[in-house]
Amino acid sequence: MSGFVLDARLAADTQSVMIVDNVDVRLANDSRYWWLVLVPQIAGAEEWQDLAEADRQRLFDLSMRCAEGLRTAAQADKMNIAALGNMVRQLHVHVIARHMDDAAWPAPIWGVGEGIDYQPEDARQRIMVIQGFLNQ
């Protein structure tokens, strides 16, 4: 991760849950959703294609593990997995558990309404659940 610095907006909008295989698994600071943001700690990466094949594969596998874990933990109606990066170019993958009664359903979540901060205890609980499935 030589030279890697987390983007300032990602740093402000998310908090680290665990680093797995050089990927920072971060919880978005928006309690409306179980919403993870996966950031490979590789300087300069903006697209999946910018990763070496092994790194790309690890990021994909971890995205799948996060999706499966969140799906169960949140009893999601649908999982959304996306790498967009139009606002923040540093490569990051969103893994979001969606519910049919959530704030944005059925639209994508980005840009819909205002985020709602976690109560510290609620964030801690979610982080423990996520660490739990990542440690399995």
Add this chain to the structure above:
Amino acid sequence: MSGFVLDARLAADTQSVMIVDNVDVRLANDSRYWWLVLVPQIAGAEEWQDLAEADRQRLFDLSMRCAEGLRTAAQADKMNIAALGNMVRQLHVHVIARHMDDAAWPAPIWGVGEGIDYQPEDARQRIMVIQGFLNQ
């Protein structure tokens, strides 16, 4: 692909470019974007996790090939790759070339404005380019 039937909305909104490894690579009928929709021809699949590991890997690899091909063909400023499925549950992966002057930038493209149909010749040209990089 026993029992697989393409979702009616996907059928209406996209056209097939090529079937690769049991995945239908389809062009969205919206000329504002170079926008592919990849549909694995597997009955009942709604999430990445619903695919057997080999199928999942093939879909991921093909998503990467499409992203790389579109990035070059469209001279994209950013690639967006996403599986959402909130409106159409049948598993499909969007691969979209974004430009900083496109109709939705920097927002995600879904639900922004009205799609603009292709002129038939323009669709044919894009399809040929896409078939070209898929055949490499």
